[in-house]
Amino acid sequence: MTITTPNGFTLDTAGQRIVVDPVTRIEGHMRCEVNVDDQGIIRNAVSTGTMWRGLEVILKGRDPRDAWAFTERICGVCTGTHALTSVRAVEDALGITIPDNANSIRNIMQLNLQIHDHIVHFYHLHALDWVNPVNALRADPKATSELQQMVSPNHPLSSPGYFRDVQNRLKAFVESGQLGIFKNGYWDNPAYLLPPEADLMATTHYLEALDLQKEIVKVHTVFGGKNPHPNWLVGGVPCPINVHSTGAVGAINIERLNLVSSIIDKCIEFNNNVYIPDVIAIGGFYKNWLYGGGLSGKSVLAYGDIPENANDFSPEQLHLPRGAIINGNMNEVLDVDVRDPEQIQEFVDHSWYEYGEPGRGLHPWDGETKPKYELGPNAKGSRTNIIEIDEAAKYSWIKAPRWKGHAMEVGPLARYVVGYAKGHEDIRNQVDGLLGTMGLPVSALFSTLGRTAARALESEYCGRLQKHFFDKLVANIKNGDESTANVAKWDPSTWPKEAKGVGMTEAPRGALGHWVKIKDGRIENYQCVVPTTWNGSPRDAAGNIGAFEASLMNTKVERPEEPVEILRTLHSFDPCLACSTHVMSPEGQELANVKVR
Amino acid sequence: MSQIETFYEVMRRQGITRRSFMKYCSLTASALGLGPAFVPKIAHAMETKPRTPVIWVNGLECTCCSESFIRGAHPLAKDVVLSMISLDYSHVLMAAAGHAAEAALEEAIEKYKGNYILAVEGNPPLNEDGMFCIVGGKPFVEQLRHVAAGAKAIISWGACASYGCVQAASPNPTRATPVHKVITDKPIIKVPGCPPIAEVMTGVITYMLTFDRLPELDRQGRPAMFYGQRIHDKCYRRPHFDAGQFVEAWDDDNARKGYCLYKMGCKGPTTYNACSTVGWNEGTSFPIQSGHGCIGCSEDGFWDQGGFYNRLTNIKQFGVEANADQVGMAAAGVVGGAVAVHAAVSALKRAQKKTQDKVEG
Numbered sequence: 001m002t003i004t005t006p007n008g009f010t011l012d013t014a015g016q017r018i019v020v021d022p023v024t025r026i027e028g029h030m031r032c033e034v035n036v037d038d039q040g041i042i043r044n045a046v047s048t049g050t051m052w053r054g055l056e057v058i059l060k061g062r063d064p065r066d067a068w069a070f071t072e073r074i075c076g077v078c079t080g081t082h083a084l085t086s087v088r089a090v091e092d093a094l095g096i097t098i099p100d101n102a103n104s105i106r107n108i109m110q111l112n113l114q115i116h117d118h119i120v121h122f123y124h125l126h127a128l129d130w131v132n133p134v135n136a137l138r139a140d141p142k143a144t145s146e147l148q149q150m151v152s153p154n155h156p157l158s159s160p161g162y163f164r165d166v167q168n169r170l171k172a173f174v175e176s177g178q179l180g181i182f183k184n185g186y187w188d189n190p191a192y193l194l195p196p197e198a199d200l201m202a203t204t205h206y207l208e209a210l211d212l213q214k215e216i217v218k219v220h221t222v223f224g225g226k227n228p229h230p231n232w233l234v235g236g237v238p239c240p241i242n243v244h245s246t247g248a249v250g251a252i253n254i255e256r257l258n259l260v261s262s263i264i265d266k267c268i269e270f271n272n273n274v275y276i277p278d279v280i281a282i283g284g285f286y287k288n289w290l291y292g293g294g295l296s297g298k299s300v301l302a303y304g305d306i307p308e309n310a311n312d313f314s315p316e317q318l319h320l321p322r323g324a325i326i327n328g329n330m331n332e333v334l335d336v337d338v339r340d341p342e343q344i345q346e347f348v349d350h351s352w353y354e355y356g357e358p359g360r361g362l363h364p365w366d367g368e369t370k371p372k373y374e375l376g377p378n379a380k381g382s383r384t385n386i387i388e389i390d391e392a393a394k395y396s397w398i399k400a401p402r403w404k405g406h407a408m409e410v411g412p413l414a415r416y417v418v419g420y421a422k423g424h425e426d427i428r429n430q431v432d433g434l435l436g437t438m439g440l441p442v443s444a445l446f447s448t449l450g451r452t453a454a455r456a457l458e459s460e461y462c463g464r465l466q467k468h469f470f471d472k473l474v475a476n477i478k479n480g481d482e483s484t485a486n487v488a489k490w491d492p493s494t495w496p497k498e499a500k501g502v503g504m505t506e507a508p509r510g511a512l513g514h515w516v517k518i519k520d521g522r523i524e525n526y527q528c529v530v531p532t533t534w535n536g537s538p539r540d541a542a543g544n545i546g547a548f549e550a551s552l553m554n555t556k557v558e559r560p561e562e563p564v565e566i567l568r569t570l571h572s573f574d575p576c577l578a579c580s581t582h583v584m585s586p587e588g589q590e591l592a593n594v595k596v597r
Numbered sequence: 598m599s600q601i602e603t604f605y606e607v608m609r610r611q612g613i614t615r616r617s618f619m620k621y622c623s624l625t626a627s628a629l630g631l632g633p634a635f636v637p638k639i640a641h642a643m644e645t646k647p648r649t650p651v652i653w654v655n656g657l658e659c660t661c662c663s664e665s666f667i668r669g670a671h672p673l674a675k676d677v678v679l680s681m682i683s684l685d686y687s688h689v690l691m692a693a694a695g696h697a698a699e700a701a702l703e704e705a706i707e708k709y710k711g712n713y714i715l716a717v718e719g720n721p722p723l724n725e726d727g728m729f730c731i732v733g734g735k736p737f738v739e740q741l742r743h744v745a746a747g748a749k750a751i752i753s754w755g756a757c758a759s760y761g762c763v764q765a766a767s768p769n770p771t772r773a774t775p776v777h778k779v780i781t782d783k784p785i786i787k788v789p790g791c792p793p794i795a796e797v798m799t800g801v802i803t804y805m806l807t808f809d810r811l812p813e814l815d816r817q818g819r820p821a822m823f824y825g826q827r828i829h830d831k832c833y834r835r836p837h838f839d840a841g842q843f844v845e846a847w848d849d850d851n852a853r854k855g856y857c858l859y860k861m862g863c864k865g866p867t868t869y870n871a872c873s874t875v876g877w878n879e880g881t882s883f884p885i886q887s888g889h890g891c892i893g894c895s896e897d898g899f900w901d902q903g904g905f906y907n908r909l910t911n912i913k914q915f916g917v918e919a920n921a922d923q924v925g926m927a928a929a930g931v932v933g934g935a936v937a938v939h940a941a942v943s944a945l946k947r948a949q950k951k952t953q954d955k956v957e958g
Contacts, residue, residue: 020695021733024688027660029732050731053657053722054770055763063904069892070900073763076661076792124667128692169679178648178683184701185692210675214668214795218881225884226877227668228661228792231892233847238889242853250834250855250886259881373725384726386734397729485848567694578659 007298007407007544009553012043017388018560021050023570025125027077028577030536032548032566033389036557042566045545045552046391047536049398049577052352056367059526063492064090064518068232071514071528075579077120079228080113080220081507082514082528082579087234089514093501094234099483102236103310104473105223108260109230110306110505111466112219115267117508118412118459119216119275121574123209126452129568130282131194131202134187137171139163139196147197152277157208166204186562193285202282205274212270219263222256236485243477252484257474264470268463271456279456280437283449287438292448292569294551298328299406300414301534303336303513305506306465313504319465320506321419321427326406330421336403338502338513341366344529347400350391350538359541361402364515364527365500391539398580400537400546401529409547410510410534411573413454417445426464430457448551451572492521507531509574532580535573548573605640621672639807649806650713652705652744653687656737657730657764657773658719662754663689665792669799670879677799681806685713699733706747714805715748717741717758721779722771729771738779745780750811752786752801753777756894759787759819766900777818784811787818791894794875797823817897819869828865828883828891831873834858852888862906863890870895 002012013035021031029051035044059070067090072083084106091098098106141164148158174182186192194202217227223239224230231238242251304322307313315322315335323333337343345361348354354372355362362368375383376393389395402408419427420442434453435442444450489495500517510531517524537546545553548570557565605618622639626632655663667674678684684691685705686698693701705713719737722729727736745751753776756762764773777785788801801820804812812820829835837843838857845851845860859866865873868891872883884891890906893899 019734021731022688022694022698024691024694024698027689029655029730029737031731031734051657052729052771053764053773057768057770058763058766058900063906066905069905070763070766073659073661073791076659076664079661079664120667124690173679178650178685180678180682180684181687181691183685183691183693183704184697186697207675210667211673214670214674214878217668218878221878221881221887223887225882225887225889226872228664229894231884231887231889233889236848238847239887240848240852242855246854250888251853371725373728381734384728384736384739386731482853483848487846487848490847562697563695578657 003543005539005543005545007295007550009545009550010043011545011553012037015043016560018557018563018566019388020563020566023567023575025128025567025571026575026577027075027579028575030570030575030577031386031389032552032570033391034552034557034566036560040557040560042552042555042557045549046389046395047538047546047548047570048389048396049532049536049580051577052397053578056526056528059523062523063521064093064516064523065234065490067516067523067526068234072229072232074528074530075576076228077576078113078117078507078509078579080109080224080230080232081505081512083230083232084110085503085505085507085512085514085528086516087232088503088505089501089516090234090503090518091501092503093499093516093518094489094495096235096486096489097311098236098486099481100310100476101241101473101481101484102486103307104469104476105237105239105484107306107469108466108473109220109223111462111469112216112263112267114462114508115271115459115466116213116216117574118455118462119209119270120213121508122275122279122452122456123206125574126571127202127206128185129564129571130192130286131206132187132192132199133170133182133203133206134174134185135192135194135196136200136203137167137174137196139167139200141167141200144197144200147281148201151201151281152273155273155277157204163200163204166207167200170203186559186564189559189562189564191558191564191568193289194282195285198281198285202278205278208274209270212266215263216267219260222252222260233485235487235490236483238485240484241477241482243482261470264463264466267466271460271463275456276460279453280434283453284438286449287440287444290444290447290449291555291565292451292551292572293446294549294553295407295409295547296413296417296450296551297443297446299326299403299408300324300417301336301403301408301410301511302415302418303338303504303506303511305504320415321422321424323418323422324403324408325418325421326404330417333418333422338504343404344513345402346529346533347402347540348394349400349541350394351396351399352394353399364513364529365502365517365525367515367525367527396536396538398533398536398538400540401533402540402544405542407537407540407544407546407550408534410531411451412458412508412510413445413451414510415506416454416457420445426461427457430461448569448572455574495521509576509579510534528579530576530579532573532576536575536577536580548575621676648681648683650685650705650709651682651716651802652685652702652713652748653689653716653718654737654740654744655688656717656719656721656741656757657771658755658757658762660689660718661792662718662757662798663687665795666754666798668795668878671796672799672803674799677802682714682802685709702744706744710747712749713747714750714752714802715744715783716752716754717776718754719757720761720765720773720775722764722773724770724772741776741779745783748783750784750786750805751776751780752788754788754798755793756789756791756899759789760897762791763900766898785818786811786814786820789819789824789895789897790870793895794823794871794877796875797871815869823871823875824869824895826869826871826874828868828870828873828885832865832885833873834885858885858888858890860908861890862904862908864893864896864899864902864905864909865891866909868893868896
């Protein structure tokens, strides 16, 4: 049976069904099913979120000043971004402003997360979709060294001996027969296109990036005490500044600033010398594999982030752009108002929840959720042993958020498409530069590779911004301002009886919003709409498919039993399933009435 | 497996020199808090003991434990994964997916039956027939039971696996359940924290590999070497507590001087962890050092012990601090009573959370 979705995809369920569960190298639990025709082309795609934790239910009745810690535990990979979104939502509700230094420090932490997350994603979650470490054994270390020096003349680790050592280590590992994390990879699959030297170079950088990422996060450790899950504070940041006087140990002093500064430099260096050159080098071998565009050339959404000045979230003051593009009209970037009940709505017609009436959408402030785990009549298997999903019925723990009725893609590529369309100078320069180097047209952006490239460019941009805010912090301290927290409204007795607020960030994976209602000093309702809810959303009542599903359409799978291409495209979104699954309450329990008016 | 190589053989095969190997052993010794005398013992163990397969499964969690694990500095995460253990299944890091991933898991279970370590990140939800967490179309709890059956021992990584953590916070809508309540016939080592410190994680693994035994556990099943002391016991701000010098408000002068965060809700006095000794991210800092109180993330049920900014008041017995009281009182006299240190210490005397009294079953 063939159907065409309102957002322009023709689905055909006739061909062979391929199931990938678990989808690995992601955060959380996810399942994917596709139908391929006799040419191996994907004609139908189904993405299912397979976990739910109930954080928002748990938040009800708690102290809003504690919410950051709960929501931070939504995700340990994009650690901190939910916490930042949460303190922003609470500050918005209670009318709390933060000092300039707190804005700089929060930006540095958020940017640091972007860089860390993008690097770990590319090298440790995504690279094995493009890079074949087994093939690296066939590389000539000398030629690898030459390749390294050609693609990145300034990277110090480039001698033939260096690559030979890594290759020997890899060889011994493979020959031991205990392949560990590389076991059962699809290493003979023709979808891998790199020559052995590029494989060896990239595998070596997998290890270098593993060493580096533990350094990057020390910025969080300085300001937030630990990573993963640093500490945050409603009203500012918890770390005081004391650069001149006694007792400076434990406050931000010159030694701490120097540590942060040195890490910022390391991030910039790695982006310039390793990450960007690798994406260009690897991308060059795959530049004819331009599948995976999905919604990216049609409908993208970004809330924007990284405010230049404290407490000013107007779009022109944000370094990461805000806006929405629909129906592929790049000439018009639409304003986004996250408070407008008509703009962002969540639907549950194909999610394991119910609203009572079909086809209904709810704005997050008025979010309502009741569980309804059931498989459709055409599902194969049983309730606790799913063989095949029935996507005509409910099929995911993820809700379906829509912007003015449209399924939207969010994430680095969405930000870059919005930024490019808006004429954001840094973004334009980066994108034009990269496409020029690779000899690709702008349309090449709308692809799996484009998503991966946008993430790398963003890491580079965030590296420069991190330095900008560090300099700004130091300049402000030099001017005599050491303030890091505003405690005027710390005491709940200063709060209004009822309040509601919204916090937004651009998480590494895309637009993230928290909506909070506070009553009598306690959380009355809390809703998160997170990037993977947008990207991983199931269908809505009208039949629009979400970004994951759209991106898989029409991709050729070389060997259906080895779904490298599916993984490649899904990974390009950096799925985060613990984030994406939504609030709900088990039937029959008192919290079934998480309903707000 | 008929012939499993030793650490040393593997490291040598991977191009690591004898000299580097010995350096590695001495770093391991210091990571474990052991003196130089232990270096040859570790080296001997590494030369003769086989590599141990590790199967790492994920339930309801946020992946902060995996993220913390790869932050490991001594040993480095890459050395753990390439040279120390054989990480035969890890949903977060493995190349394979779907059927190929499941096949790798089954092969490891079969091949190393009774000899592998099962590392669990997250926990199984029991409501909705377990389908709040689905792996391969089935409830995660089934996978957990299946893998646990052949395990030599189980490591419960983090607060999720050890105690339930955030998804088990009241009202625990999914009935998220810690591992030891589901698996009752295997030795379980709890390594709590949200997440645990990277070097504590690698330290626990290295200890087992090196000494071929489980670490000594406390009443709650935690390795005593890392969880034997309260953060407060070794906090570098402790003298300020004893002297009655407290932060009174965020970013006040006392905060800038690094005074004690007890009045800001710090849970260091009732939290057993190595934050104030090992530190975070190669000892760069820990929460208190960076100005925020400890939220008690390695304690059972820490989400439901009142707000993170509420001063501890439910502490029943403070134990070792018999003379902290006198020290504190004397100091308060000197300071001039501006600080309610008596109240503070009395509260601490009542302190120690109920979880410390209860022996885990």
